[in-house]
Amino acid sequence: MRTAILVTMRRRYADLVRLAYLALDDGTTPPETVLATARRAVRHSARAGPGASYSHLRRRLTLELLTQPPHLRRPLLRRLLFEPAATAATPLRTILQRSSPHERLVYLLIRLEGLTSPEVAAELGEHLLVSAWDIDRTCADLDDRTDLDPAAQQAELQAFDPTLVRLRPPPSLPMTARIALVLAAVVLIASGSTAYERWRNAGRPGDPITVGDDRWNRHAVPSLDDWPTQGELRGDRALLRRAASAWRDDRRDPPLGRVSIMYAGTVDGVTIVVMHDTPGTRDSPMVAQYFERPLSRGVESIRRLGNDSGQLIMLGTTWRYLVPPWLSDLSVALPKAPTPAWHPIKVRDGVSDPLNWRWFNPDCQSYVVFRMRHKGTGSISQFASHNPEFATPLIWFRDPDPARDDTGFTGDPAQWTAIHALSCGAGIALAEAGDLRIGRLWSGSLPDKGGHASLISIDVSVPWGTPGMTALISDEGRLMADRGSTNGDYSASTDTLAGAVWWRSQKRWHLLATAGPGIASLKMVGELGNQEARRKGEATRLFVAGPPSRGRYPQAGGLPVVQIVVYEPDGDHAVISPN
Template sequence: MRRRYADLVRLAYLALDDGTAPPETVLAAARRTVRQAARAGGGSAYPNLRHRLALELLKQPSHHRRPWLRRLFFEPASSTPTPLRKTLQRSSPHERLVYLLSRLEGLTSPEVAAELGEHLMLNAWDIDRTRADVDERTDLDPAAQQAELQAFDPTLVRLRPPPSLPMTARIALVLAAVVLIAAASTSYERWRNAGRPGDPLMVGDDRWNRHQVPSLYDWPTQGELRDDRALLRRAASAWRDDRRDPPLGRVSVMYAGTVDEVTIVVMHDMPGTRDSPMVAQYFERQLSRGVESIRRLGNDSGQLIMLGTTWRYLVPPWLSDLSVALPKASAPTWHPLAVRNGVSDPLHWRWFDPDCQSFVVFRMRHKGSGSITQFASHNPEFATPLIWFRDADSRRDDTGFTGDRAQWTAIHALSCGAGIALADTGDLRIGRLWSGSLPDKGGHASLISIDASVPWGTPGMTALLSDDGRLIAGRGTTNGDYSASTDTIAGAVWWRSRERWHLLATGASGVASLKMVGELGNREARRKGQSTVLLVPGPPARGGYPQPARLPVVQIVVYEPDGDHTVISPS
């Protein structure tokens, strides 16, 4: 095959060489023509290849493309053309091809006519005349002509000799080229990373330190790719193109980096007072790119954000000492999590218990609020509510999980059995209104108040829990909300024993008395110690009657020491 290729290139070169183009240009055109003939199909035998090459040569233009880059470094090694080649150069393209097929390839006149008969009208007499004209203008016999043509090798090339410049000039040229390339590269990087109108906002590393309680808008831009402006523009543009949840206001970047070989950009918008902010996650993988999750936050506080399905969380710098536990357990087992460049290590589990709404519990330290506790999910669209436990003493601040068993029972109940949709709530405040024994051998239980920050002003609710965290009564109501004073909260709930229904109402230390009015008559309970408890037996519960919707209509009036009062219902 190598020999066939060399013969075909020689034939094509001599047929294309008219003496007007540089040798390297003719050589490039000859090689290109041979490749075209080889790709045309029809068999790999040499006669077939030569036949297709002859047809390609008849279609070649009169001028050739000049391989300028090749001429910078290489030049042909062929010498000045011989009289025979000069004679061929002065012939027409068709005459050159006819002559070469006859003398170089050794074909007879009828064979040449058959080779070119598809595109040229010629006969054996025309071929003999062309061959005789060349013979007459050279002093070589046919055998010598064939030997000279077969000895010609147009593929020999050599490196172009270096320019005749002194060594100092050569060094100066090299240094100038290096400086020019470096300057061009630096200029390109500056242009690529220069700020433009509409670019996403970048937040400095120290901004969150200026506030006692930093918010989402103080979250610094973190990650090793935060200076890649082109990436950040692609991410912001992809979010703006989202038809369902485009950003409101400017886009601010929270994180830009590579996590588990995936490029991730996390952003939030700035809607001001018009709406709650949203967080979007943009991904670039080997075969896909785009925004893969958009989550609306209940408030603008800094929250833990799971990065896609990497089982890692994005953590603001004002949170430290992270540890995580599963709420399913009867007692917490805390696993520490390290945070590097704003991203936590992966969780110890690759699953969340669906019985607990796919949430886990984080315990950490906040710069301005001490120890805090937070629910978080693997679903980036779910809320991550903070859990605050109301202190019985209103002069003390609310706190996160402190190790109290009753607190963990409440956490377990909220996520695994209290019937509260954590995915839709804001921050939660949990208060213990009462703890004691239920009648009719109902065992020990606790009545807790649950208040959510979203929507703002939502009435509070109650939950009656067993010591193992089971919800043992339908949810009742309270007279409080997320921002209400701790010591004036009261709650009421219906509870069913084996024998009958019972109404349980209780108030915190700031409640002076509770009064029941309605179909069960009037009953009143005054404060004893730090709480006020009203436990009233209701209708029988044998045979499943009455159903909860048919319970007696009652209301609880909550009196404070100064005479103010509110009204709540057990259901």
């Protein structure tokens, strides 16, 4: 129906406007105002009801003119820019202008539209008390005022075209004045646009925080709060407000405290905003990523950080990472390789180039290893996943000398073996871990021709105070036994660290316990009796042969109950279990 009305309007629009114009023209209103009002009445009649024929549209137009007489206004903009074509009023139009609105409408339906008196009476009778005799008398009265016959009157009315409107001619100004006006208009438009952008990007209460570029340089070891806002869209306040509002509306993990922007820009054709909250000391911060695509927008990943020092953050699934400015000289390697093959990665405006791999080996928990240089702590290493919601733990190797700080990967083959064991050998679930500290408690040959192996300690920073673990790994990075325990945690001293683990050879179970140079002795108590080992040189080691590997003890969980007592030189002691 709507399509049929539009087709009829396109064909007979000029006829409807002519009827409305002549019915509204009283001779005192400017022609452009009458024309604008007539066009508005025609549009309203087209939306008034069903019926797509010209007769239906004309009937609704006459009802519009009868029941809702349009207010004749003279719009300022139309008066300034437009004026009607110069058309002198004919005697017939002058006679119509001096008639009443109802007389004009009746006359036009008879002479212009060619209806009969009964048809006009039927069309107007619903809203106007008029008979066919009244209509004949009105037409006869108007006929007496003109010397034209009915056919000539109809021809003159149909020849009138009210839609002729043209632009008002420009004022006759000198060229210098015209140039000045054009320049003034350009300045006005530019200043208005600038003012709008300033208003749009002006700060408001509750806006997300943006951090300056030089704030991180003021601290020896920058934290997450010092991460500068990077990206070409960091000044788009409207975008930043949308991103922060979308995160606050998240029902599962809304932010705590103020929202701070880390990055806002376009990556691979997608608008991305990365932000973190500020929970204070009561909780670890969270990082959220907001995306705007042609068909979707919203927060797509939220991850809780293990600490507030800042970590590499993968942007969606772009294979690019967000990198803080205090990290430099990035290179990446796959942990599944027997030896590391480092690939340099460039960083531009806080975003790295995409990695060379499009999928990480699932056998290694879908993690890669980054090596980089930190402004305050030197060389560091870090696990990073292709899943932006997974943790990206830093990897620290405990230095045997307690006077020296822990380091990242230094090229030691034993360090790479430990990295391979943690990611590919199921040494620990990296997605749930905080920063890692790895120490080597012992390295040597296992009994019963078990080959060469290393006993390492594994400590996590989150939750703080989590007891340490031990893992026995081969030189290829294979986990050789269930994890045991240590007497320390993430912050424990290296020289007083001790650990124990059960290992099974082809013949029997063995208990392996070792400690650093700060331990005076290790003592085993429990179902296997009591045995003690005192410090020799720089280490204390206790190897105890257990029950046969076949028979009562098929698994480590069913082994005899034993405990290792760790004694320090001053008499303090701690108890650990190899299970």
